[in-house]
């Protein structure tokens with residue numbers, strides 16, 4: 535059970551870490567020779583402030599405007615930008 539829990543946590547961490555990648559697999563702002571300007575344009579499907587779901591109390595999860603994709607608190611704080 536502990537091994538399975540740790541495996542699932544690792545998989546979730548990897549997923550969250552990948553959410554800023556462009557369609558070519560590069561993290562946002564990293565070098566990407568296939569994106570305009572030579573830098574990764576990031577995930578075209580997740581825009582900062584975009585609400586993607588809700589927690590068990592109904593608080594919206596939104597793509598962090600500033601902060602860290604791997605930190606839950608940053609998904610709960612929209613930085614003042616909320617899109618519906």
Ligand SMILES: [Zn+2]
Pocket residue numbers: 556557558559560566567568569573574575
């Ligand atoms: Zn790219």
